[in-house]
Amino acid sequence: MDWKSKLIHFWSGRYGADSLGYGMFGLCIALAAVNIFIRSLALQIICLIVLILAALRVFSRNATARRKENEIFLKIFGGVKKKWNLLQRRFRERKTHCFRTCPNCKTVLHLPMKKGKHVVSCPCCKHEFTVHIWLL
Numbered sequence: 001m002d003w004k005s006k007l008i009h010f011w012s013g014r015y016g017a018d019s020l021g022y023g024m025f026g027l028c029i030a031l032a033a034v035n036i037f038i039r040s041l042a043l044q045i046i047c048l049i050v051l052i053l054a055a056l057r058v059f060s061r062n063a064t065a066r067r068k069e070n071e072i073f074l075k076i077f078g079g080v081k082k083k084w085n086l087l088q089r090r091f092r093e094r095k096t097h098c099f100r101t102c103p104n105c106k107t108v109l110h111l112p113m114k115k116g117k118h119v120v121s122c123p124c125c126k127h128e129f130t131v132h133i134w135l136l
């Protein structure tokens with residue numbers, strides 16, 4: 001058996017990387033960056049433990065348990081990422097579009113920047129509401 005087939009055999013059935021793994025790795029980098037200034041042994045050990053746990057998750061063969069952990073992580077931090085992406089988009093398109101929240105279902109609507117009073121229909125719940133747009 002050559003090294004390539006050994007490697008393929010080793011990785012078969014392993015869980016691999018996911019969002020929680022990347023989050024743990026990011027946490028580790030952040031802790032290491034903070035530790036440059038603080039120089040704490042405890043923080044260094046915590047960083048090492050997080051790194052080892054992230055590696056164990058990658059090499060784990062219990063994919064069901066790892067998927068459940070990842071789902072819990074995404075439930076907690078998935079909303080934060082979504083809000084951050086929306087904030088970036090709002091800033092990027094601040095001169096061409098405006099964003100309004102539907103009063104019925106709280107969906108954020110992406111509307112073209114047209115001065116005046118408009119009646120808008122929400123694509124999700126079909127609720128109609130009035131939007132005032134003032135240009136700067």
Ligand SMILES: [Zn+2]
Nearest residue numbers: 102105122125
């Ligand atoms: Zn709606």
